[in-house]
Amino acid sequence: MGLLADWQQQQTLLLLWPYRDDVWRLQGRPAQQQLRQLVQLAAPYCNILVGCHPTQLEHARTQLPATVEVLALNYDDAWARDITPLYTASQWGGSEQLFAHGFQFTAWHGLYPDFQQDQAFAKQLARRLCQRFIGHDLVLEGGAITTDGAGTAIVHQASVQRNNPQWTLVAIEAYLKQQLQLQQIVWLRWANPLDETGGHVDNHAQFIAPDTLVTSLPQPSSPWYQHYAAQLEQLRQLTNVCGEPYHILVLPQPAAIVPEPDEFASIRRQPGVKVRGTTPLLASYVNLVNLTQCMLVPQFGLPSDAEALQIMQQWAGKRPVLAAAADEFIKAGGGLHCMTATIPT
Template identity: 25%
Template sequence: MNAVADKTPVVTPAEWAPQKAIWTAWPADPDEWRGDLETPRRDVAALIRALSIAGNKVRLLANGEEARNSALAALGNAAEIIPAKYGDIWLRDTGPIFAQIRNSAVALRFKTNSWGGKYDLPDDATVGDDVAELAKTPIRRFDFVLEGGAVDHDGEGTILTTRQTLLNPNRNGWTKEAAEQALAEAFGAKTVIWIDEGLKNDHTDGHVDNIARFVAPGRVVCQAPAGPDDPNAETLNAIAARLETATDAMGRKLEVIRIPGVGLYRNALGDVSPASHMNFIIANDVVVVPIYGTATEADALQALQAVFPTRAVVGVSSRGLLGCGLAGGGSFHCITQQEPL
């Protein structure tokens, strides 16, 4: 699609706004998943079925014939399967961010540097253009590095983000002031609420979509420590304390809702992993929440159901997506990108 060159202000809808489609991708490269594609594929298939049952249109990218055939066998007509090339499935970061200019759709495209130079995969730099083309949406390009999971929007000009990601020397080398100027240009941000850091061992350098999320204008959800052995207890308490002092672009003091966190979660290699219930995806009529077989998950789902009374809150296992070692590292929000109506 043709690029949008003018500087007309951008409006970035909140995730809870009505959606035309949800884009995601099928695990296709065994080298990226320690030779085991079936385990993450089960999680992706369960996510797609939960979205489809609620009436959402899911557009699933499949890289190669084997990926296409396995996705079709697993999902049938639960998703529209589209041939495409991509490095891995983290479309929140490599895909476009859909927004609006003059009430018309636009695909915002940013540079990628492989999460600070850590995971350089072929086609990750181009899949965002391909998604925009498939969505028949013109592109507006920005000459800086940004991953979609690094920012969370309230639809009214407020953005949540972390210093650990946006001010990291391995991205743009920004100062706080330079970052805020870039977010204003890209998203029409009027207020940026800064959190210091994310979860331990997060491959993304502390993406905000794993620690704090807007759920309505003036309302934000974050986690509470799950117990005395929670490796992120200090960080989770600091996140809540920061949010409780924040005001949004409309001058409202944030209402901060804490739900039970996952707590200590070790992967198959025995390492502490950044498992989080915050990596949920808000879709039409449903919220799909990653769960990990931990003691607090039922309470977390119950708390989120109270936050989203008009949507079904569905817990789906994400242990395969979280993975271990260099494989995985994320969950449902990380692999999806919503396309607003």
């Protein structure tokens, strides 16, 4: 089968408890509240696992529903998508075997200096879950790749090349194809300048079914309209490994959100850690969470929130599409998809 898509492995949704006072405002309390809301929305539709740093374990347990499993795990920040293993499935000895792939991590090219626990997270989690683990030398964050689960992956070239300057693009492509059992890789080359990861696919395009991609397009007045339009055209020309085109859903792309500096006054200034509240915030409806039994669409308190929900509900049919607040997550640089990871357990 190769690299698994979210819908192929969705037994458990993993989230990590935010707590850093040099990244999250007000010691992380508003983000913790938003994470609780996300847990409550998703819990009726899937198993939930919340990883919590040991220093925060007792506090998190008092804040989360008693029915939610809380597991002590070591990590530096709460972006589960980028530090959790990628999973492949292979036929081995007459049965399907699951492999957890852990890639290198450098805190998005150095947004904070203390990322050693994040770097070790994938291996730690795989061991706790008794999964076969394969470690890799390549730097690759989970938000930089999306797959249709049938041999095709879209990868963001900008961040992957920036994080691996010693690798050629040809070498990276060959390595990913071999290790993740992919037949074709499609590279996205333009990243929104506000994306502090340097370019993640989950802010631009995401597979939500074997034959369906979701992407976004801003208003023509946007300074980045031509870049988004060119990316949309690239995706429309894309075919799967059988030569069949994908169905493309186009969501609105919000304008940059200008932060209120006073909101970030409580964040502790730490040498080497990105200063928050000084640059516009990137919001993306593409950064959604696609569960088997429901879909969680990010909401930012914008007029376009309702349009994004409506588009996804029309596509999903009878499957519930739920509005999930994400305005607090983007203040720390991420979104719903960034805060979650699907894990086979």
